Amino acid sequence: MELSTPYSGGNVDPTPVPRKPASPRADGKRPLIGLSKDQLRAALVEIGIPEKQARMRMQQVWHWLYHRGATEVAGFANISKEMRELLDRHFFVGRPEVVTAQVSSDGTRKWLLRFDDGEEAECVFIPDAYRGTLCVSSQVGCTLNCRFCHTGTMKLVRNLTPAEIVGQVMLARDALGEWPGEGKALAALPDDDEDDDDIPMTLKGRPGSNYTSEGRMLTNIVMMGMGEPLYNFDNVRDALAIVMDGEGLGLSKRRITLSTSGVVPMMARAGAEIGVNLAVSLHAVSKDIRDEIVPINKKYGIDELLAACAAYPGANNARRITFEYVMLKDKNDSDADARELVRLIRHYRLPAKVNLIPFNPWPGSIYECSSDERIRAFSDIVFKAGISAPVRTPRGRDIMAACGQLKSASEKISRADLDRRAAEKEASWG
Ligand code: SAH
Numbered sequence: 001m002e003l004s005t006p007y008s009g010g011n012v013d014p015t016p017v018p019r020k021p022a023s024p025r026a027d028g029k030r031p032l033i034g035l036s037k038d039q040l041r042a043a044l045v046e047i048g049i050p051e052k053q054a055r056m057r058m059q060q061v062w063h064w065l066y067h068r069g070a071t072e073v074a075g076f077a078n079i080s081k082e083m084r085e086l087l088d089r090h091f092f093v094g095r096p097e098v099v100t101a102q103v104s105s106d107g108t109r110k111w112l113l114r115f116d117d118g119e120e121a122e123c124v125f126i127p128d129a130y131r132g133t134l135c136v137s138s139q140v141g142c143t144l145n146c147r148f149c150h151t152g153t154m155k156l157v158r159n160l161t162p163a164e165i166v167g168q169v170m171l172a173r174d175a176l177g178e179w180p181g182e183g184k185a186l187a188a189l190p191d192d193d194e195d196d197d198d199i200p201m202t203l204k205g206r207p208g209s210n211y212t213s214e215g216r217m218l219t220n221i222v223m224m225g226m227g228e229p230l231y232n233f234d235n236v237r238d239a240l241a242i243v244m245d246g247e248g249l250g251l252s253k254r255r256i257t258l259s260t261s262g263v264v265p266m267m268a269r270a271g272a273e274i275g276v277n278l279a280v281s282l283h284a285v286s287k288d289i290r291d292e293i294v295p296i297n298k299k300y301g302i303d304e305l306l307a308a309c310a311a312y313p314g315a316n317n318a319r320r321i322t323f324e325y326v327m328l329k330d331k332n333d334s335d336a337d338a339r340e341l342v343r344l345i346r347h348y349r350l351p352a353k354v355n356l357i358p359f360n361p362w363p364g365s366i367y368e369c370s371s372d373e374r375i376r377a378f379s380d381i382v383f384k385a386g387i388s389a390p391v392r393t394p395r396g397r398d399i400m401a402a403c404g405q406l407k408s409a410s411e412k413i414s415r416a417d418l419d420r421r422a423a424e425k426e427a428s429w430g
Pocket residue numbers: 142146148149150223224225226227228229259260261280281324325326357358359360361362403404405
């Protein structure tokens with residue numbers, strides 16, 4: 001049967017890099033995960049469920065998927081056998097296949113996931129004292145070629161579908177054993193307070209146990225895995241809608257952060273249609289250096305980017321924009337750079353916090369990380385200007401799970417190919 005909403009790889013971004021669509025499964029079944037309530041209701045009607053029943057069935061299915069963590073249609077216990085058989089003929093629940101699961105000495109976990117067409121992406125869980133953060137991928141690879149980022153060296157790129165994005169969160173919950181039993185629900189989480197120091201003692205984690213007093217492990221999501229989320233806008237928006245829905249995975253928008261390298265034209269829409277916290281990969285304060293290390297800067301410059309940040313809905317002092325700044329030795333780490341960063345943030349009156357990320361090397365990377373003293377001096381200048389500038393401890397380095405190291409091992413691209421790709425992209429930007 002032809003279904004109205006095809007299983008597709010999402011929109012194609014405006015770059016000349018070849019994109020591969022997500023391919024349907026050989027048996028023609030569709031994933032239940034990732035369908036919005038309306039899409040699922042329509043799909044149920046299409047397989048012959050009467051209109052009058054469809055809403056109720058949709059709610060039952062969502063309950064089994066997102067509140068109970070059922071991994072197959074056969075597990076939808078309060079749905080009749082005939083109805084389960086009908087569902088099973090057309091749908092599957094859908095979890096990405098786990099190729100490898102690694103645990104770092106610091107507790108960070110990384111999963112290499114394989115999707116139905118064989119493409120792979122990574123997903124990382126980072127536990128700390130007060131929260132457990134899942135770093136989710138939005139694409140296989142990335143069409144942008146930031147020069148310090150391992151993901152940018154992947155040859156193949158495709159957008160992940162809503163099912164594949166939500167699937168990462170479901171898989172992490174499976175692995176963490178975080179589905180409630182029958183008749184139970186996961187306790188609601190209070191809104192997140194960005195700064196650990198602001199967290200009331202009652203919510204602080206008990207050493208060696210769970211991360212919140214409610215016993216939740218996975219409390220936050222960052223769209224900071226592989227890919228540029230604003231180049232896969234529709235699918236990221238639709239996936240996060242399910243993550244944020246109380247009848248879905250039920251995480252508050254204040255516990256979700258989307259990181260962009262600066263796709264300026266999509267930022268206002270991200271604010272209006274997704275509404276989560278914004279992080280921006282700034283990494284440099286002058287045109288020369290940002291052009292070199294974050295090439296999308298040649299298309300959307302620093303001023304345009306910061307103006308878009310100033311206009312981002314919901315940004316205020318309680319909900320600041322995070323500027324990510326990777327510390328590269330002798331590239332972007334001088335005192336003058338720190339002072340210019342402060343000037344820019346003040347000039348655009350941005351409610352901002354700066355995350356200083358020590359550069360994580362990967363095989364073949366051409367930069368070095370700044371020294372600890374340099375990072376501290378940089379942080380002090382920003383901090384003394386009244387802007388929070390924590391240095392992020394790299395997590396999961398021993399399993400190549402740290403920021404910017406994600407890349408499935410199968411695809412390699414040479415530096416020459418990368419430079420050629422960057423040149424083609426710039427030519428297309430005119
Ligand atoms: N494409 C989006 C989100 C994924 S990248 C973006 O660029 O914002 C997540 C973060 O990791 C970004 O801030 C990115 O700049 C940073 N990063 C990439 N490579 C890194 C590396 N080798 N060391 C440290 N941080 C890195």
